[in-house]
Every structure is written in structure tokens, then in C-alpha cells.
Amino acid sequence: MRWMKHGGSRAGSGRASSMIWDWKKRCVNICATTQYRMESQPICRWDAPTTARLPGMVETVLYRIIQEAMTNTAKHSGARHVSVVLDHGASMVDAVVEDDGCGFQIQKEQLDGSAGLGIQGMYERAKLLGGRVDIETSLGRGAAVYVHLPLKEASQ
Numbered sequence: 126m127r128w129m130k131h132g133g134s135r136a137g138s139g140r141a142s143s144m145i146w147d148w149k150k151r152c153v154n155i156c157a158t159t160q161y162r163m164e165s166q167p168i169c170r171w172d173a174p175t176t177a178r179l180p181g182m183v184e185t186v187l188y189r190i191i192q193e194a195m196t197n198t199a200k201h202s203g204a205r206h207v208s209v210v211l212d213h214g215a216s217m218v219d220a221v222v223e224d225d226g227c228g229f230q231i232q233k234e235q236l237d238g239s240a241g242l243g244i245q246g247m248y249e250r251a252k253l254l255g256g257r258v259d260i261e262t263s264l265g266r267g268a269a270v271y272v273h274l275p276l277k278e279a280s281q
Contacts, residue, residue, distance in 0.1 A: 179218055183274050186250045187211075187220060190258060193243045194222035194270040202226025202268065216276055223269040228262045247272075 179187065191209060198207050204226030212219050231244075244260070247270070251258045256274035 179213065180276060183218060183254060183276060186254055186256075187218060187272060187274060190247045190250055190270070190272050191220055191222055193247050197243060198222070198224045198226060198268070201229070204267065213276065218272075218274050218276060220272040221269060222272075223267065225267045228264050228266045228268050230264060231260050231262050 178184075195207065195209070198204050202224050204224035207222065207224040210221045210223075247258045251272060251274060254274050256272070259271040259273075260268065261271070262268035
């Protein structure tokens, strides 16, 4: 797995560095547990304009959504490349998991119920925190999963 850091200043403080490496370890874990088989290594980019930790539930939900998106890429897409980009500001955290695989027809799969529990789970997890997941895909053009979560956890 290759790592590229974009945006923000270079991680000079121990806290920023440990946060970045924690997410790096998490993404490596995701790839390892899904037994990633790709001709080229996945590219993970980290956009870190701030060094603040994410609220516990937000970190967990974000991790699980990224895990599911990468699992789907590994199982179904035939992708040669995938990128994971994380970014957060004062009020939101955003993530994008994008691949160059075969893509799929999301509207058809949502309508006929064949989208599977994984995709539905991504939508539901984000919604519980007041966020959302958007998926852009079409046959032969890969897929992109966009995650938008508020940093202030929704009241239960």
C-alpha cells in the first residue's frame, strides 16, 4: 500500500503524527482483512488540515463505512486502483473511496433490493449520526463512495 499525504502542514507534532498513523493502520487493516488482490497497490491519501481527534462514534462509523466500501471494491469491482481520501474541518469529516473497477447500476440495485446489506448499512450508519453517504457509479466506469459526517454526534 502506498501512502500520500496532501494538504495541511507536515505532521510535526506527535499527536498529529499518531492520528495519521492510526488511520493508516486502520486502512492497512481493512485491506488485509479483505485480502486485497490488485495488480497495483491501493493508494491512500490523507488530507489532514487539523490535528483534532474525531469523536469516538464518528471515528467508528467512518471506519466501518470505509471498510465496507473497500470490501465491496475487493469483492466485486475488479479494480486495479483505489484511493481513500479523508478530510475534516471544524464541523464535518468527509471521506471518499474511489476505484477504477467495473462499476454497477446503483439505482436498479436499490429499487429491486439487490443492493445488499453492506450498502444499506453504510447509508444507515451515516444517517444515525446526521450524515449521509452518496454513491456515484456506472457500468464500466468504477465507483466512488462519498461520506459526509458531522463532527458533533447526533443526539440519540
